[in-house]
Amino acid sequence: LTKSLNAKKAIDIGMFFGCSALSLALGVAAGGKVVGFEITAEYIENGKPFFSEAGARDIIDIRIKDAEEGLAEMIKSGESGTYDIAFLDAWKAQYPRFLEPVYALLRPGGLFVIDNALFQGRVVDPQVNTEDTRGIRRLNDMLKSDHRFEVVMLKMADGILIARKLE
Numbered sequence: 001l002t003k004s005l006n007a008k009k010a011i012d013i014g015m016f017f018g019c020s021a022l023s024l025a026l027g028v029a030a031g032g033k034v035v036g037f038e039i040t041a042e043y044i045e046n047g048k049p050f051f052s053e054a055g056a057r058d059i060i061d062i063r064i065k066d067a068e069e070g071l072a073e074m075i076k077s078g079e080s081g082t083y084d085i086a087f088l089d090a091w092k093a094q095y096p097r098f099l100e101p102v103y104a105l106l107r108p109g110g111l112f113v114i115d116n117a118l119f120q121g122r123v124v125d126p127q128v129n130t131e132d133t134r135g136i137r138r139l140n141d142m143l144k145s146d147h148r149f150e151v152v153m154l155k156m157a158d159g160i161l162i163a164r165k166l167e
Contacts, residue, residue, distance in 0.1 A: 001111060001162075002027030007084035011105065012036040013067045013098060014090025018047025018060070020115075024087060025056035034060045035074070037067035037090075068094075071101035080104045089115035092132035095139040103148060106165045112149070114139065118159025 002010055008029050012021040015038035024034045038044045041064045051057040063070050067090060083105045088098055095114065102112050116136060122128040123137045140161060143151050149163040 001113065002085055005084050005111065008032040009083045010034045011083055011086040011102070013086065013088045014038065015062070016043050018044055018051060020087050020089060021060050022047065022051060022054060022056055024085065025059040026054060028059060032059060035063060036060055037063050037065065037070050039064065039066055068097050068101065071098070071105065075101060075104050081107050083107065083110055085111045085113065087113045087115070092116060092119065093135035095135045096142060099139060099142055103165065108165055108167055110165045112163040112165070114161040116158045117153060117161035118155065120158060
């Protein structure tokens with residue numbers, strides 16, 4: 001997706017070992033960057049050698065902090081409307097908290113990509129009401145009715161929701 005957008009700037013929310021950040025980094029245009037958020041430093045340490053091996057270490061800006069706080073700092077520093085793509089794969093119960101800051105940071109035409117949007121089918125099962133399921137279900141519903149985005153759900157793997165910012 002980063003290549004198809006000719007993306008220069010990407011955000012990865014919930015890096016874990018860094019596979020998604022590395023994928024984003026390998027697709028950004030020359031001079032591009034990926035800002036990645038992870039709250040557990042030990043997780044991302046496992047991915048760092050692969051970033052270097054792939055030649056992407058200088059492209060990925062790892063920020064060990066709460067992503068919501070970090071996104072707010074980016075907005076405050078004047079980065080609104082400058083990002084091409086944001087990928088979300090963090091604490092599922094908190095998914096809805098990222099809609100507004102990601103919207104602010106994306107440029108028109110930018111993509112908000114949400115992993116686990118079907119959550120093994122649990123989001124469509126009214127009998128399943130865990131905190132994580134409610135969080136994913138809520139963000140899916142928010143985006144479905146948000147006129148600022150054009151939304152498509154890919155029913156592959158665990159579900160990928162892609163929301164394109166219209167304005």
